[in-house]
Amino acid sequence: MIRIPCPHCGPRNSDEFSYIGEEKRRPGPDTSPTEWRTYLYSKSNPAGWTTEQWFHAAGCGKFIVAERHTVTNEVRATRPKPRFERSNAGAEAGGGSS
Amino acid sequence: MGVARAGSDLRPAARRFIHLRGAASDGQRKTTTYSAFSLLRHGLTHEKWQRAWREHEVASAYDAVIVGAGVHGLATAYYLAANHNMRRVAVVDKGYVGGGGSGRNTAILRSNYLTPEGVRFYDRSMTLYSTLAADLNFNVMFAKRGHLTLAHNDGSLRTMRWRAEVNKLQGVESEVIAPEEVKRLVPFMDISSHTRYPILGALYHPPGGIIRHDAVNWGYARAADALGVHIHQGTEVLSIGVVDGKVTGVTTNRGEISSPIVVNCTAGWASLVSSLAGVSLPIITHPLQAAVTEPVRMFLGAVVVSGSLHVYVSQTDRGELVFGASTDPYPSYSMRGSLAFTEELASHVLELMPSIAKMRVLRQWAGLCDLTPDFSPIMGTTPVEGFLVDVGWGTYGFKAGPAAGEAMAELVATGKTPELISSFGLSRFGDGLLVGERGAAAVGH
Numbered sequence: 168m169i170r171i172p173c174p175h176c177g178p179r180n181s182d183e184f185s186y187i188g189e190e191k192r193r194p195g196p197d198t199s200p201t202e203w204r205t206y207l208y209s210k211s212n213p214a215g216w217t218t219e220q221w222f223h224a225a226g227c228g229k230f231i232v233a234e235r236h237t238v239t240n241e242v243r244a245t246r247p248k249p250r251f252e253r254s255n256a257g258a259e260a261g262g263g264s265s
Numbered sequence: 266m267g268v269a270r271a272g273s274d275l276r277p278a279a280r281r282f283i284h285l286r287g288a289a290s291d292g293q294r295k296t297t298t299y300s301a302f303s304l305l306r307h308g309l310t311h312e313k314w315q316r317a318w319r320e321h322e323v324a325s326a327y328d329a330v331i332v333g334a335g336v337h338g339l340a341t342a343y344y345l346a347a348n349h350n351m352r353r354v355a356v357v358d359k360g361y362v363g364g365g366g367s368g369r370n371t372a373i374l375r376s377n378y379l380t381p382e383g384v385r386f387y388d389r390s391m392t393l394y395s396t397l398a399a400d401l402n403f404n405v406m407f408a409k410r411g412h413l414t415l416a417h418n419d420g421s422l423r424t425m426r427w428r429a430e431v432n433k434l435q436g437v438e439s440e441v442i443a444p445e446e447v448k449r450l451v452p453f454m455d456i457s458s459h460t461r462y463p464i465l466g467a468l469y470h471p472p473g474g475i476i477r478h479d480a481v482n483w484g485y486a487r488a489a490d491a492l493g494v495h496i497h498q499g500t501e502v503l504s505i506g507v508v509d510g511k512v513t514g515v516t517t518n519r520g521e522i523s524s525p526i527v528v529n530c531t532a533g534w535a536s537l538v539s540s541l542a543g544v545s546l547p548i549i550t551h552p553l554q555a556a557v558t559e560p561v562r563m564f565l566g567a568v569v570v571s572g573s574l575h576v577y578v579s580q581t582d583r584g585e586l587v588f589g590a591s592t593d594p595y596p597s598y599s600m601r602g603s604l605a606f607t608e609e610l611a612s613h614v615l616e617l618m619p620s621i622a623k624m625r626v627l628r629q630w631a632g633l634c635d636l637t638p639d640f641s642p643i644m645g646t647t648p649v650e651g652f653l654v655d656v657g658w659g660t661y662g663f664k665a666g667p668a669a670g671e672a673m674a675e676l677v678a679t680g681k682t683p684e685l686i687s688s689f690g691l692s693r694f695g696d697g698l699l700v701g702e703r704g705a706a707a708v709g710h
């Protein structure tokens with residue numbers, strides 16, 4: 168269990184959040200099916216610092232971006248998710264729900 | 266309790282283990298056969314047992330290098346030597362034999378999956394497991410106890426009927442049974458209708474059971490060693506050489522090895538090892554925690570699994586109850602236990618079996634699960650020639666060890682992907698041909 172400092176609510180237990188996925192850019196509508204699938208399925212899955220999206224389900228109900236170390240689970244920075252990127256979230260969901 | 270086998274503690278422990286297990290090199294000796302007679306002789310004479318496998322110097326070249334000395338890596342090496350007479354094979358591992366997922370799983374065997382490809386594949390593994398003790402001359406303690414997957418709602422009952430029919434078509438024994446029959450198999454189960462998650466029925470899979478996972482690892486290591494395979498513990502792969510899209514070998518902390526074939530048989534580190542060869546995988550790594558209780562007299566015959574309650578329980582031959590749960594809710598390479606896990610697990614188990622409320626948990630631990638988008642593994646070739654993968658084993662790797670090893674060995678030896686694993690290639694993600702096993706493998710998710 169880890170503590171995530173929500174940019175809107177302050178430090179909260181990770182149980183309040185849903186993990187969404189690695190932060191990556193959604194390709195344009197003219198992308199080929201193979202590239203789409205690469206975007207959907209391919210993960211960098213690093214052992215170290217990673218930038219990822221979380222959803223504060225039991226808090227402010229907003230998507231946030233966090234920098235987390237996947238070996239120590241330390242969270243060093245969080246920021247609000249900019250609105251215009253929000254369409255990313257749905258495509259990356261999955262695997263995070265328990 | 267608390268942290269069990271955390272990552273940072275692993276190395277000194279691994280060194281001690283290696284020192285104890287195989288420090289002496291006794292050259293080209295013959296592996297003695299275990300039998301009732303040899304046991305009696307050793308009991309009477311107190312002579313030292315021969316080491317189960319040897320230590321070797323790392324050679325500069327092998328015909329194949331297998332990364333990861335768990336059940337998959339060791340089985341691949343064993344079948345390469347036994348079925349295809351390829352004996353210049355090295356198995357390298359940065360830790361010790363069976364120290365990763367192969368020693369951290371809950372040792373449940375079953376083949377009642379959802380897709381025909383999955384059922385056929387896991388059934389082959391069950392067949393190999395059935396005779397493994399005799400094949401390896403090593404008691405792997407396979408106990409066919411019967412396997413029950415409980416349904417707590419109409420949706421899961423429907424999936425179970427579906428699974429039962431797919432299983433029967435593939436010749437695998439599997440049937441949906443009523444709560445009363447569940448009670449007959451497991452008398453301690455609460456099948457009353459007033460519980461939070463009442464039991465509506467179960468998928469009963471009689472061939473399912475449990476096995477001693479360490480014995481499987483050690484048995485494969487000993488048998489592979491006897492056939493001339495080199496097992497290098499404490500040998501970490503630092504880089505993988507690729508020239509013109511072809512594998513040339515690996516660099517380890519114990520020197521360079523040239524080899525035309527490198528097989529990635531790691532779990533938990535699959536993405537990291539593959540990235541050394543420049544191959545990207547659709548894998549995310551989640552920890553999964555498990556726990557055992559103090560040993561008590563045998564009372565739980567079958568393996569009991571509940572998808573809705575995210576728990577699976579079995580009783581070992583020693584009498585301990587082994588519990589597994591869902592994967593942790595976010596990806597991580599940390600293998601720390603958490604209080605949240607223990608609390609949730611206890612409440613779910615007591616929901617099913619209130620009578621075990623006073624049993625104490627002895628220890629808990631975590632292992633790493635490489636999850637793929639379709640909950641099926643990835644086996645076969647990659648865009649890099651000579652670099653093969655046997656990865657993405659999520660929560661189902663241990664039960665697949667023998668079949669995966671046999672198929673990967675055939676692929677290495679013949680260069681052709683066996684039909685049994687042809688649906689599980691890495692290219693299926695780009696081609697959009699996923700093998701969806703979520704309905705049968707997702708208890709742990």
